[in-house]
Amino acid sequence: MLAAMPDSAPSPLSTGGTSLRDGGDACPGTLRLHRADDGALARVRIPGGVLSADRADALLAVAGRFGDGDLHLTSRGNVQLRGLDAECGGGPAELLGAAGLLPSAAHERARNIVASPLAGLDGSPALGGWLSELDGLVCASAAAASLSGRFLFALDDGRGDVDALGADVTLIAEGDDCLLRVGAEDEVFRVPAGKGPRAALLAAEAFLRAARDSGAWRVKDLPDDVRAALPGEVARTIGGVAADEAVHRPRPRTAKAPEPGPVTAQDNDGDGDGDTTTAISIGVPLGRLTATQWRLLTETARRHGSELRLTPWRGVIIPGPFGQSGQDGQSGQDGQSGQDDAAEALRTLAATGLITGPDSPWTGVGACIGHPGCAKSLADVRAEAGAAVGPVGRLPVYWSGCERRCGHPHGEWIDVVVTPDGHRISHVRGERRDPPATVRNNPAALAATVAAARA
């Protein structure tokens, strides 16, 4: 059923002194669609971005039957289906539910979990156990059903990539233990790794109790005194499993996306045949995948007995093993055949327009949906971003059609926002922002300014 919603989800922080939850949680889901200018929009939560080939088929089927046919990746590794027919009713949810993409109707918008996409592939620990356990715990918790669609869990394999995304509750792998971070706190709790998911859920439930009066959606939205008291409440809640002393571990400020290309792990078996190619990493221009691209990615995963991992940087990782022709996913490849197999897969994907190497001019370029998909947009920022694509930049750039900056990156990046006075370009460093430059009605000057800012 299509719920009546405003053209764009209002910011919960724009309500001044009133309850932050006034107006309800407008975050779209699979059951609660958002009405955009290009039709209805469904946001399908994909915990950890991990998607089996069969589930990827189901998403493509829904996009083709009810929507614009494309798959739109989000900055949380989820999938948006756009251009849905207002008369589609429960059709999308029925198909997605049958594929296992809707395990709990009550929790469908609460299953917001990002995970390090290269976990277990380049020498770091795997996170699959944590991911399925935390997702199961969230879906089994009656309290967690009232988490907002904005609340975010992050599972970090220790490299700091998703820890930098500013989640509300973050688990960081560290040997036999893990670290639990609440909000942006620099003091973290040490917990045995096996108890991490349970501690993460307890921390989220403690947040819900703390947010009862203010109605805050996220930890950072809590009133200052309540936010300051939250770690103490979490410590009491998880006291049975956490070490007594908190650990000082400042949150990383830069979230680094996996580089497009082959992913390798050191080969320690002593046979001297070189590193093992464990995965391939693919970038998606502006996060939008055509049916042909999606089908090819899915078939590549299926051929290797693997899965798709959608990244919070709108990319896709396909774990191997590479270097064998069988479909059973059994390992046994040597270094050279793995490289050849991965290179062949990347060449095939590149031919469809996907980003398969760090030298693509599209690497690091992002944009919101803009005009004509969003009524708030002052320009077709996707077309503008494409027209301005130039030399590979050091910093990512993100184009927004208005000041809301939906889906913007984190850490250090170049912000291009359309305003009534022209395009405003600024260098963002975490919470800080350098004085902007403004370019008005001059596409060549705009491209040059953006390129200079990214260099």
Ligand code: SF4
């Ligand atoms: S940032 Fe883009 S998608 Fe978000 S409201 Fe503004 S124009 Fe629309």
